[in-house]
Amino acid sequence: MKTIAVAFTGASGLPYGLRLVECLLAEGVRVQLLYSQVAQIVARQEMDLALPSRPAEAEQLLAERFGPAPGQLKVYGREEWFAPPASGSNPPDAMVICPCTMGTLAAVAAGLSKDLIERAADVVLKEGRKLILVPRETPFSQIHLENMLRLARAGAVILPPNPGFYNRPQSVAELVDFVVARILDQLGVPHALVARWGGGGD
Numbered sequence: 001m002k003t004i005a006v007a008f009t010g011a012s013g014l015p016y017g018l019r020l021v022e023c024l025l026a027e028g029v030r031v032q033l034l035y036s037q038v039a040q041i042v043a044r045q046e047m048d049l050a051l052p053s054r055p056a057e058a059e060q061l062l063a064e065r066f067g068p069a070p071g072q073l074k075v076y077g078r079e080e081w082f083a084p085p086a087s088g089s090n091p092p093d094a095m096v097i098c099p100c101t102m103g104t105l106a107a108v109a110a111g112l113s114k115d116l117i118e119r120a121a122d123v124v125l126k127e128g129r130k131l132i133l134v135p136r137e138t139p140f141s142q143i144h145l146e147n148m149l150r151l152a153r154a155g156a157v158i159l160p161p162n163p164g165f166y167n168r169p170q171s172v173a174e175l176v177d178f179v180v181a182r183i184l185d186q187l188g189v190p191h192a193l194v195a196r197w198g199g200g201g202d
Helices: 016-027 037-047 055-066 102-109 114-128 142-153 174-187
Strands: 005-010 030-035 073-075 095-101 128-134
Touching: 005 016, 005 037, 016 030, 016 037, 016 055, 016 095, 016 174, 030 055, 030 114, 055 073, 095 102, 095 114, 095 174, 102 114, 102 128, 102 142, 114 128, 114 142, 128 142, 128 174
Parallel strands: 005 030, 005 095, 030 073, 095 128
Antiparallel strands: none
């Protein structure tokens, strides 16, 4: 079973992250979930979702929502330094920070590890695993762009949540699925969220 670490930070765009977790669990992927304190505020603002501060309570809430298999979903606290993703001896197969604030992106680019999200990202990079950052900000400043370039040179994937419109989406949910589909493609996780370009039809 593939293990993917997913981190929610305080940028707008939590529907992308939550839908990503849902799709990963539906495909039998083991998910290690981390989230910042500001992500809890964003969850309430954007989705009327009260993410508990206690990891065990958050795990129960999301398990009731998505119905994962036993042991498939594990939520870790921001200071839980004995969690598996904190060490290169037990890294996830990949990590996605979705949505990703510019502050988190800058911290990862600088090699900081002041919380578990940053440490896990640092571990994934140093161990040569795939790190995907989904930065939700506009416009990008020169500092933002330079940090993204630094991360891309280090092997990270910068995947801004820019939905396409060639499938003629009819809802916000379809726009979310377009972005989540691109993330799943990068992870090598199968899905049928959107029709593929040139895949048939007229």
